[in-house]
Amino acid sequence: MLFVCYVTIDPENRxxxxxxFKQGGIVEPEGVKMIGAWIGLNQQETWSIFEADDAASIMKLFQPWTDLNVHQIAPVMDFSELADYVGR
Structure with a gap:
């Protein structure tokens, strides 16, 4: 299952x-694999894509950061998978 994560970092928490992040990075719990991650040039926004067994694994990934950042996480699928549901 794929998840897209958009994170905003308040200026006072940057x-x-x-x-x-420098001390420990992003620790991926078992069942989670980072596909890619990007940070905005203002260093206050990040985007990432993860593959995970389930939503609970993603919650474990971001829990240590919820005191500093706001996380918007959404499950997503590839367009080729969508075609299986909507027909061709």
Whole structure:
């Protein structure tokens, strides 16, 4: 299952968020694999794509960051998979 994650970092939390990232990075729990991640040039927004066994695994991934950042997480599917549901 794929998840797209959009994270906003409040300006007052930016330095602490970067510090925490440098100290331990993003620790992927069992069942989660990062496909890709990007940060905006303003260092206050990130986008990432993860493959995970389930939503609970994604929640474990972001739980340590919820005191600093706002996370918007959505399950997604490839367009080729969508075609199976809507017909061709």
């Amino acid at each position: 330095d602490e968020s970067i510090k925490r």
